[in-house]
Amino acid sequence: LRAALRDGSARCRQRDFAAAAARFSTALELCSKGFALEDPLKSSPDDISRLASWIESKLVICYLELGQPGLALHHSHRSIIQNPSHFCNHLRQAACFRSLHRSSEAARSAMVAHCLYVLAEGAVPDTSDLLQLYWQAMTQEALSEETSFSVLYTPFEREDKADRIKEANKTFAEKHPDYVQHIFTDPHGIHLLPEKAESHPGQQYLLTLGFRNKEIGKTVEKFVTQKLPVFPGQKTTFSRSTEEEAETFWQNTGKRIMAALAFIGSSKIKDERGPCARAIEQFHHASLLSHLQRGEEQAQVMAQAMAELATVPYLQRISQEDDKLLQSLMADAMDILAGGTGERVWTKIQKV
Template sequence: MIEEAITRAESFSVMYTPFATKIRADKVEKVKEVFTKTHPAYVEYIYTDLQGLHMLPQTVDWSCFSPQQYLLTLGFKNKEDGKFLEKVSSRKLPTFTEYKTPFGLLTREDTVRQMETMGKRILPILDFIRSTQLNGSFPACLGVMEKLQYASLLSRLQRVKEQSQVINQAMAELATIPYLRDISPQEAELLQSLMADAMDTLEGRRNDKERVWNAIQKVGRVEDFLYQLEDNFLKTKKLRNARRQKTKMKRLQTVQQS
């Protein structure tokens, strides 16, 4: 998985920093400074995974009781890619979407653009994280959910062979998740639903129910839309308060001068 992610990595760069004790905030800033100097082309957004511990499969000594742990730092050429990782760390079922309105239908051009974004920018990032992560700080279905959503985009474009390959890969990853980490009953139920829908898709079965990953993506779009509305409201409120304060200061100065 990590080799495939490295091959497809075009929009981000990565740095692993070895550590033995708890990372303090000042140390994180130093790590980011080092990253900025060594990867100047990938500083549009810098993300450091403070929730998870990572290892390097190529160099780890499995005979050691406790392998060397690393802090993972990712830098991006596109700010939105980094912001998606922030969503991953704060939401149970994060969904990547570039669209501000959640209810509009995607045109063919939109579908092609989102497919390329998922395939070239988002999936390699998630594969990187999952392939070196020691503990399960991210959602159990991270990366697999996005693969299935990517497969749906391929289906819309009638790229059936590629869709089948992606779904088979996602199913293989779903099957290994319970062996790689502890999962909650809710996560186990979600895994079963994803596996069942993936199998139905491969076998060409259709039913009245929407595929789980597409339903979750719709919820994610609505959630993103609401977050955007809230953000716009707070920005407008802050700007309005600043203008009011400025007006009060001008009035006060006028009174003092008169």
């Protein structure tokens, strides 16, 4: 194991990333067999997880350098699952998303990286500022690429939320007349923006979205305003449709809905619907991909959901009930990735 790690690191320094990836893959295989120290009997589960995460992070770097961001993203999810509290793992995930032109998800990963850094009492202001700049750049990039919706952030204190939402919707219509087919303000989350602590310490925002397409806007609103994220029309969309019709739905509608949901998640750490809400959205996304017979993409989204679930306890306190749901969903995700077909908590949520 040590030889493989030394050789992999040396190959990285020589910028021979293909050879480095091969050596790190060998090291990862050894680690998966219980080796984290020379004596496997002395290797604790924590030792193995930390080392596996480190090796995965090296594979992320190798595959990014090799121009294979899809593979890099796969390993970034795995590095987070093994060690979700380390902010660098999330920053590498952001780099993968950016390479894949998935800017909203890159913004979320950067936001999570910053929050974890601050929660770990990150004492270097320059590092915090750089993380926020990256988060800000990804948010701006996501908006610049988006044509189906626009957004407005409204500072929010402790005033009446219902009144503030009405004001926000009205202001949005005045500022963005091209996106008024459907307007709504996210009622279930307080949003954060990347700002230096000395300028707006702890400032929270309401997020208002407006859409060019009324049906897409309505669908997104239903998805984010229900207690549990439920994809409206999902059953009817796929139960009687041909594969061609399902593909048309995905290209014309599904992708836009998921893009809006990803953007909403890019500034929301805490969701009032529950700590697992974001992961449940990803389960729905994976279910759509399953209907489209896109197994590889489905597996990627399920791994992303697992990384999301693994990180939740490090971002907020969770109740015993929420922890039970989290563990059940994590088990469901592992079962889905393994090709299992048994009864799951996720199956019950789908039937809501």
